[in-house]
Amino acid sequence: xxxxxxxxxxxxxxxxxxxxxxxxxxxxxxxxxxxxxxxxxxxxxxxxxxxxxxxxxxxxxxxxxxxxxxxxxxxxxxxxxxxxxxxxxxxxxxxxxxxxxxxxxxxxxxxxxxxxxxxxxxxxxxxxxxxxxxxxxxxxxxxxxxxxxxxxxxxxxxxxxxxxxxxxxxxxxxxxxxxxxxxxxxxxxxxxxxxxxxxxxxxxxxxxxxxxxxxxxxxxxxxxxxxxxxxxxxxxxxxxxxxxxxxxxxxxxxxxxxxxxxxxxxxxxxxxxxxxxxxxxxxxxxxxxxxxxxxxxxxxxxxxxxxxxxxxxxxx
Numbered sequence: 001x002x003x004x005x006x007x008x009x010x011x012x013x014x015x016x017x018x019x020x021x022x023x024x025x026x027x028x029x030x031x032x033x034x035x036x037x038x039x040x041x042x043x044x045x046x047x048x049x050x051x052x053x054x055x056x057x058x059x060x061x062x063x064x065x066x067x068x069x070x071x072x073x074x075x076x077x078x079x080x081x082x083x084x085x086x087x088x089x090x091x092x093x094x095x096x097x098x099x100x101x102x103x104x105x106x107x108x109x110x111x112x113x114x115x116x117x118x119x120x121x122x123x124x125x126x127x128x129x130x131x132x133x134x135x136x137x138x139x140x141x142x143x144x145x146x147x148x149x150x151x152x153x154x155x156x157x158x159x160x161x162x163x164x165x166x167x168x169x170x171x172x173x174x175x176x177x178x179x180x181x182x183x184x185x186x187x188x189x190x191x192x193x194x195x196x197x198x199x200x201x202x203x204x205x206x207x208x209x210x211x212x213x214x215x216x217x218x219x220x221x222x223x224x225x226x227x228x229x230x231x232x233x234x235x236x237x238x239x240x241x242x243x244x245x246x247x248x249x250x251x252x253x254x255x256x257x258x259x260x261x262x263x264x265x266x267x268x269x270x271x272x273x274x275x276x277x278x279x280x281x282x283x284x285x286x287x288x289x290x291x292x293x294x295x296x297x298x299x300x301x302x303x304x305x306x307x308x309x310x311x312x313x314x315x316x
Contacts, residue, residue: 010160010161010162014075017169019135020131022130024129025130026113026128027128028109028110029109030108034105034107044123045122046079046120047081048077048117049118049129050062050081052084054083059081066118071134072132073118077120077132081104081105082120115129117177119132131174132174134174135170136162136169138168138169139261140284141259142239143277144195144237144277145203147237155235170236170237172287180232185231191292193235193239195239207241208256210256240259241277242259245273246273248274249273250270260280263283263307264306269306271306273299274293274294274303275293275295275303278293278300279293283309
């Protein structure tokens, strides 16, 4: 008996790489069919879910505001707009003109749960809505794995690759899905984690290939990272460290994995250690908000100093 499991889908939208999560965010009951002129890829179409109480005269302003704060949303999601309603009436006409290009189609829908606003991919045949992830190259060589949250307390490796890339591909979800609150002050904050912490469902290396291949995936997430996740942080991947968090010097002492690239100066300076990936990534990527490292003798402070970034060594 064979078993086929979806691990997601990678595609280009207006030339930019995206990943369609295999997890269903919601199943919608559409009040009309998707227009034939809206192009699909393997039955998926890019859509934008409008916020509650949207009106035809403020949709353009909404999208302008979205583009200012979110790197996932773009004009490719504006062709088909989804308007959540509890009845058959909607305050937005079936077709509205947002730009000087072709009109946007508007479809009302109902669902059992509230759907966060933002860009998604809709599967036409089922009404299933999937979150959109923007894909980026790890040009600094800072990551050991790209991760996808399974929404059940575990993670899986993000099975995405930007065509022509010689580095890891990292996926980030839309910032529009998340609203900070008193209970989730870090909602939507993108973080990466030093590959010395335990993450459920993820194999760790501690900077050593033998360790990675010898031990199975972790079955629990460590307390420090769990608290960040509970506060709303989004873990997008694990990051390089010098082997077993020692004080290796780039690149002579880095044997199992290549040292990350420090983006300062000529781009080939020592990133310091041991939280090397953390310092290099925060200095290199605007799409990453923070990185979690460890520090007993300068392992956070030194990489931050080398990369000219802020660091915080927490104490009890």
